[in-house]
Amino acid sequence: MNPVLDIITSRKLTYEQKIMSLAHTAEDTVSVLPIPEKTKYYFDSNAIDDLYEGHAPYRPRYIMPDYEKFVKNGSEFLKIEPPQDLDELLNSLMILYKHVPSITGFPVYLGNIDKLIEPFLDVLSDAEAKKKLRLFLNFLDRTITDSFCHANIGPEPTRAGKLILELEKELQNAVPNFTLKYDPDITPDEFAELGIYTSLFCANPALCNHKVHAETYSTDYGISSCYNILPIGGGAYTLSRLTLPGLANVATSTEQFLHQLLPDCLEALGKYMNERVSFLVEQSGFFETSFLVKEGLIHPDNFVGMLGITGLAECTNILMSDHGKRYGHDIEADDLADEIMTIISDFASQFPAKYSKIANGRFMLHAQVGMDYDLGITSGVRIPVGDELENIYDHLRHSARFHREITTGCGDIFPFETTGQNNPSAILDIVKGAFTLGSKYISFYEQNSDLVRITGYLVKRSEMEKYRNEQVVLQGTTHLGAPNYDHNRLQNRKVRGV
């Protein structure tokens, strides 16, 4: 069949999803990126992957506009005056979001949302504010039909943050994802506990280690899409990944893998990423034409290239198969994994990345969480589902060790027993311990919750069921979530609690 006609006649896609797919198919008919033979080999071996980012980049993968600046100045291009009250603010944001591009076609970052809203709440009662915020949140959920969309809360407690958390519990929306930036020295227990409590009803918000992430860039950071820690006023040009198990499969020995194959493949990936970035910056015209740049909401100096890695667990297990040692369970396996991470990290710290001023001319590492087509490849540096460590503390110690080298996003997901709802302070204690040890990001959901976290984004179990029954569903990410949930047996994730 003709792929274009397939899309046009699909019974599983909404109109909007068809347009996106058609655009993607059109983009892939051109080949503007020079790809050397060696790089092709790594692509063909499934060792490197462009994550379906398209063959001719014409917008950065993730954009993190400086929304504070927008609220202060308004926008000439959009003919918006600086908002004077909550209605105007929410309306202005709704308009701007529509014009923030990304790889998904939807905005992946909505701002430090509580901070944006807080100054406009003074004159409103809780009930009045909630009515407006409810409409706003539902607008986002129903129009940004892709869960790779993120809003941030905290680390300071705000009334806006509290109202949003209360509403999220009630609304059970999949979009946006929320992250609570958490720092025990800034965030009061009560606010953090409200966050955790809420997450045990609607899988939102996740918590990020603010102390660690605040050090990442010279500017403020935000969390976008599926746990990407990126500079505000910029974002990520691209995310390409090294699929470690694919590379391990073509290795002739562990030694050859470590000292020949891995450095060679990283070099190929680095060059490929530079090609993508160069085309985007030099040829696509994005930075010359976007009003976001002209109005100072983003600046090319604030963009980075993210070098993703995934499947560290399976890679280690493949290389260790003769010894029967397993990632997460055996010291030898973890030491090997550590060595692999060190090689990758050393590569990133010396390979020259183009146009990456904020990252000092380097690529930044990201624990890529996986694609719908990944089979038997565990997200980033996570321990595979079904092989989790019995004791959650051991699990988190392991995470802390392997989160260390990864600067632009790396996290864990834990389903909890329903009883956790009665004692969020207990879960907060666990978060505090994990963050003290250096774990960077953690999220929870309740074992029977309709909303579940797939690899980082949220999908409803009820929607996945519809999709499996060949029905049209609102959220595009359900298409990715359903196969991922099945392939990776996510229903078997170890439920924590006593």
Added chain:
Amino acid sequence: MTRAPINKIIPLSLVDGPGNRTSIFLQGCNLACAYCHNPETQAVCNHCGICVSGCPAGALSIVGNRVTWDSTACIQCDQCINVCPTSASPRVRNMTPEAVFQEVQKNIPFIRGITVSGGECTLYPNFIKELFAIANEHGLTCLIDSNGTTDFSRFPELMALSQGVMLDVKAWDEQTYQKLTKGPTNSVVKKNLQFLSDCNKLEECRIVCVPGEVDAEDVISGISQIIGEKVRKVKLKLIKFRRFGVKGRLQNTPSPDDAYMQELLQLAMDLGFEQAVIV
């Protein structure tokens, strides 16, 4: 050296007190409540040997005159506790406070404290005192989960080391109490309520609710009369009876319905228990 029989140590407990805690369950109880969920913790093993031959994993053996248990071989099938004629368990380790703390320490920095429970942990006051002293040195708070039959006013050192007591107030009327627990009297429990409340060490009161068996209404009002204005601060857990794990005459008794639990909650609220919850 002080030792106590340890039934188990749970690294992560969401239910035994505020925050995340490691719970230590001691073996042996001076009561035998009809609704007990883990009756195998009530008695201390007398090494009769009856359970040994039935162990499918070869985890039990007789060494000298004593039954010993190999925790690494055990498959947790519960066969041994099912055949034990005395409500004991061979799966118990006699441990020093130091040895117990070594296991607790692995859970730092994820926990804020420990809770000792049972069985009835206050049957080993010196052991828990020594354990608490070590835990305090490491910055952990210590809670006691007790049936209240030990007079806490007699153990000032232990009380000083402990952040508080979670008290299981089983019944109010003495005859009801005797029938339920096989214990002689609940007068010490009532004395403890007063004492702990006066010295601000009453962390929580707990009632397992079984209509017809437990006079929960009287317990709620009895507690409120004794502790007075502190009702506002003390957590009250109204536990819905569940027959899971129960052996004996209540093993087929159904759980009370939600309407009954709501009535109790309402009563508690009316009497000023702001922190009453149904669990």
